[in-house]
Amino acid sequence: MDFSRFSNIVNGLPRDSKATYHGTNPATGEALYDVPCASEQDLDDAVASAHKAFASWSKTDFEQRCRLVKDFAQAFLSYEAPMKDLLMKETGKPRYMADIEIRGSYASMIGTTTWTLPVETIEDDTKSATVRYVPLGVVGAICPWNFPLSLSLSKIAPALVAGCCVIVKPSPFTPYTTLKAVEIGHSLFPPGVLQVLGGDDKLGPRMVSHPDIQKISFTGSIPTGKKIMEVAARTLKRVTLELGGNDAAIVCPDVDIEKTAPAVVQAAFANSGQICVNSKRIYVHESIYKPFLSAMASVVKKMKVGDPFDEPIDLGPIQNSMQFDKVQEYFADCEEKGYEFVTGRRECRPAKGKGFFVQPTIIANPPNNSRVMAEEPFGPIVPVQPWSDEADVIERTNDTNTGLGASVWAKDVERAERIARQLDVGSIYINSPSRPDWRVYFSGHKESGIGGERGLQGLLAYCNAQAVHIYK
Numbered sequence: 104m105d106f107s108r109f110s111n112i113v114n115g116l117p118r119d120s121k122a123t124y125h126g127t128n129p130a131t132g133e134a135l136y137d138v139p140c141a142s143e144q145d146l147d148d149a150v151a152s153a154h155k156a157f158a159s160w161s162k163t164d165f166e167q168r169c170r171l172v173k174d175f176a177q178a179f180l181s182y183e184a185p186m187k188d189l190l191m192k193e194t195g196k197p198r199y200m201a202d203i204e205i206r207g208s209y210a211s212m213i214g215t216t217t218w219t220l221p222v223e224t225i226e227d228d229t230k231s232a233t234v235r236y237v238p239l240g241v242v243g244a245i246c247p248w249n250f251p252l253s254l255s256l257s258k259i260a261p262a263l264v265a266g267c268c269v270i271v272k273p274s275p276f277t278p279y280t281t282l283k284a285v286e287i288g289h290s291l292f293p294p295g296v297l298q299v300l301g302g303d304d305k306l307g308p309r310m311v312s313h314p315d316i317q318k319i320s321f322t323g324s325i326p327t328g329k330k331i332m333e334v335a336a337r338t339l340k341r342v343t344l345e346l347g348g349n350d351a352a353i354v355c356p357d358v359d360i361e362k363t364a365p366a367v368v369q370a371a372f373a374n375s376g377q378i379c380v381n382s383k384r385i386y387v388h389e390s391i392y393k394p395f396l397s398a399m400a401s402v403v404k405k406m407k408v409g410d411p412f413d414e415p416i417d418l419g420p421i422q423n424s425m426q427f428d429k430v431q432e433y434f435a436d437c438e439e440k441g442y443e444f445v446t447g448r449r450e451c452r453p454a455k456g457k458g459f460f461v462q463p464t465i466i467a468n469p470p471n472n473s474r475v476m477a478e479e480p481f482g483p484i485v486p487v488q489p490w491s492d493e494a495d496v497i498e499r500t501n502d503t504n505t506g507l508g509a510s511v512w513a514k515d516v517e518r519a520e521r522i523a524r525q526l527d528v529g530s531i532y533i534n535s536p537s538r539p540d541w542r543v544y545f546s547g548h549k550e551s552g553i554g555g556e557r558g559l560q561g562l563l564a565y566c567n568a569q570a571v572h573i574y575k
């Protein structure tokens with residue numbers, strides 16, 4: 104397997120194209136490998152091939168589908184080392200984070216094959232009725248750049264297990280690991296069952312409007328999610344939308360500051376703030392606000408930012424220049440408004456090179472309506488505010504258009520759970536940073552999404568329910 108050459112995969116074969124594009128190594132600014140840019144014809148061919156394959160794949164024995172997905176997971180893991188290097192190159196993420204992504208992808212693929220599709224039956228004197236779950240058809244999986252591999256594989260595995268055929272579209276910023284993973288796995292399946300198309304800005308909208316794709320599973324930003332839902336409505340496609348968040352971390356007064364502050368820093372800054380479920384607003388009880396803030400600041404100041412290949416580092420660069428510029432806006436806004444930079448206003452780019460590096464930064468007590476509190480910077484700049492009244496901090500947490508996740512930190516777990524139950528978000532972690540788990544449904548409330556992934560419900564999202572009523 105050559106990890107420096109990449110193709111789209113259509114109808115069981117590699118497909119190149121005259122037009123190409125490339126990603127950029129965000130730690131060095133260097134151009135990475137050229138990859139083919141899928142045309143409209145490539146998409147039409149992939150959809151036709153998927154349709155043809157669906158007729159038999161959807162009827163292939165469930166156990167057999169699971170076996171093939173397991174084989175795919177094993178084949179994928181056998182390339183762990185080169186895949187990790189490629190992932191580090193395309194995203195800039197530290198090795199330990201790439202490790203989590205690869206091992207997590209594997210675990211979630213294997214885990215998905217352990218579900219069974221439920222059959223619900225009711226019976227009375229007149230009839231029996233049975234509800235079964237049948238595959239939806241052809242799925243378009245549209246993926247973002249922050250966890251390119253795990254977010255594409257966590258769509259591919261349940262789609263295939265459910266009996267759907269899937270066409271994956273990676274982000275143009277990070278096409279490499281997804282193209283390679285599909286190259287590794289596709290030949291285990293009949294042609295057309297698993298395909299990948301990388302392309303330019305036209306490809307995603309074309310997939311969403313394509314009349315022969317039955318579902319779009321999308322992970323990305325809220326504005327794109329809204330566009331997708333609007334366009335998908337024209338063909339009444341099913342959509343799963345996993346969108347942005349502005350997750351709060353609520354720190355209660357009884358925590359052990361020395362232990363909790365580093366964990367909250369990890370929750371906020373892991374992957375340089377480029378995780379949908381990073382803590383993006385931190386509320387610390389006023390009785391411990393000052394010591395907690397300074398404990399966080401001392402951890403943040405020691406974090407090493409750099410090229411993941413110059414180990415050891417804690418944080419890599421921002422993944423792309425567009426996002427780098429966006430993150431700069433939050434720094435500029437905080438500076439302009441005179442907010443306190445607890446960790447100091449540190450130079451973003453390191454002296455040595457062209458990477459998109461940003462030093463992790465804490466902003467002390469900016470107002471509720473400041474951009475850094477109210478929006479998702481998706482970078483390593485995190486505001487911390489004090490709180491005193493439980494009802495008030497719950498209200499502040501819920502006062503947003505997003506509802507992806509949250510965390511509550513307390514020794515008194517009953518209190519933490521009482522707070523958690525009042526938060527309008529899809530996932531809450533008590534005394535831990537967010538750790539999405541393949542066994543547990545993951546979904547956003549409000550503008551953070553429609554539907555969800557993972558768990559049995561995530562698998563059923565690739566199915567239609569079908570009820571058969573038999574009269575006696």
Ligand code: NAD
Nearest residue numbers: 246247248273274307308323324327330345346347348379
């Ligand atoms: P994005 O919305 O810019 O792009 C995501 C994907 O959509 C890319 O593949 C892109 O090419 C494609 N796309 C763009 N416009 C499209 C259109 N009109 N129609 C169809 N496809 C289109 O998002 P991003 O910048 O890649 O990702 C960052 C965002 O993703 C953040 O907001 C983050 O919170 C969110 N995210 C959410 C989750 C989650 O599970 N909820 C996970 C990771 C990231």
